């Protein structure tokens with residue numbers, strides 16, 4: 001008997017796997033990788049997930065999410081949570097994908113670390129039947145952490161497994177999970193930052209992209225975790241690096257797309273400062289505003305006259321220069337910042 005676990009990187013999914021292993025079932029796990037992190041952070045995350053799962057000697061499949069995930073994100077049937085998180089739809093999406101893997105892996109059912117009543121949107125008792133039906137996997141999703149509170153699944157009614165040793169956890173308290181982690185000697189550490197979609201600032205930047213471009217794109221979404229983001233017009237935005245790594249990330253993006261039109265790279269001359277990436281259709285005022293904010297985050301003195309170099313992408317990519325007076329007035333920043 002084999003099960004496939006939806007692994008979130010959190011303690012609950014580790015425990016769910018352990019409890020099912022205790023029932024004598026072989027387990028493999030899948031992690032659905034959201035396309036929101038810059039490559040270096042993504043590598044770190046994968047390393048972290050592999051180290052967590054290695055405690056249970058389970059094979060981990062990392063599945064990058066693609067365009068079909070973004071289509072769901074643009075218009076989730078059950079709506080968004082407090083930020084840009086369509087948890088119910090997202091969860092159903094993950095389960096459907098995992099359900100499609102069952103046959104290929106010769107696995108018999110799915111496991112999740114869901115707990116009754118833990119999350120208002122997707123983990124209340126009434127949400128589970130909706131999730132099971134809409135994912136097309138009714139009877140095949142085992143939730144070991146709340147097993148005692150839920151109707152038996154096919155694997156239990158058929159006598160394939162017994163879940164008598166599983167707890168009946170309900171609500172947001174973590175006491176039982178922490179006791180179990182100690183009992184099984186499991187090390188855990190939720191991946192830094194958690195799901196980006198639950199972060200309001202990230203969500204607002206994603207909504208801004210969706211409104212401006214009419215759809216979400218993998219490459220531009222990946223940039224949302226890099227730099228400070230500003231909107232200058234419905235068709236033009238700018239990103240300003242906050243450190244050396246982010247400047248490198250912005251430069252890499254520009255270089256990769258240097259033959260496409262509609263990209264600008266800006267740098268204040270004469271003092272250390274950030275790189276800025278302009279994206280979209282810019283008029284001269286838009287470029288002046290991005291240049292002004294580029295000086296804002298440079299080491300030049302307030303009110304200094306600063307020369308800004310601009311490199312434009314495209315088949316005839318060209319260099320130009322602008323001069324502007326640095327201002328540290330927060331109103332200028334706030335006028336354009338996407339928050």
Ligand code: SF4
Nearest residue numbers: 085086087090195197
């Ligand atoms: S927290 Fe994020 S990954 Fe988890 S279900 Fe919600 S949107 Fe999906």
